[in-house]
Amino acid sequence: MKIISLLSLGIGLIFMGLLTSCDNQKMQTEINLKNLTPVVLKQEGTEIFQYWEFKNDSNLWTHHFKIPANIKSYKDTLENIFGKDSFNFHVQKMAYQDNSYQSVQTLNGDSINAQLVHSKMVGKIRPMQYLEAQLLDYQLSRYPLFSWPTEFHGFILTHDSLKLVKVYFAASDQPWPPKPNVILERLVEELKQGWTFKYHLHNHYEPRSSHYLGILAPSMADAQFYQFLFEDFNLENALITNGFHTVEINKSEFSKFKAHGNE
Numbered sequence: 001m002k003i004i005s006l007l008s009l010g011i012g013l014i015f016m017g018l019l020t021s022c023d024n025q026k027m028q029t030e031i032n033l034k035n036l037t038p039v040v041l042k043q044e045g046t047e048i049f050q051y052w053e054f055k056n057d058s059n060l061w062t063h064h065f066k067i068p069a070n071i072k073s074y075k076d077t078l079e080n081i082f083g084k085d086s087f088n089f090h091v092q093k094m095a096y097q098d099n100s101y102q103s104v105q106t107l108n109g110d111s112i113n114a115q116l117v118h119s120k121m122v123g124k125i126r127p128m129q130y131l132e133a134q135l136l137d138y139q140l141s142r143y144p145l146f147s148w149p150t151e152f153h154g155f156i157l158t159h160d161s162l163k164l165v166k167v168y169f170a171a172s173d174q175p176w177p178p179k180p181n182v183i184l185e186r187l188v189e190e191l192k193q194g195w196t197f198k199y200h201l202h203n204h205y206e207p208r209s210s211h212y213l214g215i216l217a218p219s220m221a222d223a224q225f226y227q228f229l230f231e232d233f234n235l236e237n238a239l240i241t242n243g244f245h246t247v248e249i250n251k252s253e254f255s256k257f258k259a260h261g262n263e
């Protein structure tokens with residue numbers, strides 16, 4: 001009797017121990033960029049250039065997570081303006097991707113790029129992932145997307161043997177991100193040290209007339225930039241998020257888009 005109860009106590013303790021260690025692991029990997037001190041490379045007026053480094057973990061690449069506060073408040077605002085159903089409709093419409101998509105004839109390169117994605121010819125639209133949301137939320141904590149729309153640059157590097165992620169970030173208070181020269185200089189060195197330039201991420205938004213939701217496709221300027229990042233820094237994938245979905249474009253597809261310089 002005594003032996004059995006001691007045994008069950010032992011099993012219970014082991015089980016509790018397992019639960020606690022799972023909890024600890026979860027706590028360690030839930031990166032919150034707003035609470036993580038960045039290394040600042042340069043700051044000029046409202047322009048910031050900085051990076052964070054942390055352990056690579058599968059949680060960074062999941063789309064199951066609690067929406068960070070500033071993205072939630074953007075979502076709540078849009079839901080209030082349009083009503084939940086209409087809002088959901090527009091979110092889904094922006095993420096629509098199917099071979100049956102009816103393209104229209106246009107000479108506008110940005111529109112052609114959007115149609116290439118919607119008709120499933122290029123890129124894959126999927127729900128936004130944890131790390132993407134963290135970067136967007138970080139910028140929205142500086143300038144709320146609804147009242148002060150801005151775009152940021154995120155350069156996401158991974159190191160396989162060190163199992164680390166390094167994220168370079170550039171943004172200002174302007175609708176377009178600042179020129180990331182100081183980051184590109186660092187990138188050259190990082191690649192020599194065994195880092196892989198896994199993703200370039202930026203965000204898109206639209207004015208009220210287009211329901212605020214960003215287009216999940218590269219502009220001609222974006223496509224030109226991706227070609228440059230691929231040729232000079234071996235960028236593997238480009239990401240564009242609108243705060244709900246993200247389009248992921250592999251380097252093998254960059255040249256399929258209309259780009260400035262190769263119209």
Ligand SMILES: [Zn+2]
Nearest residue numbers: 204218219222
């Ligand atoms: Zn863009």
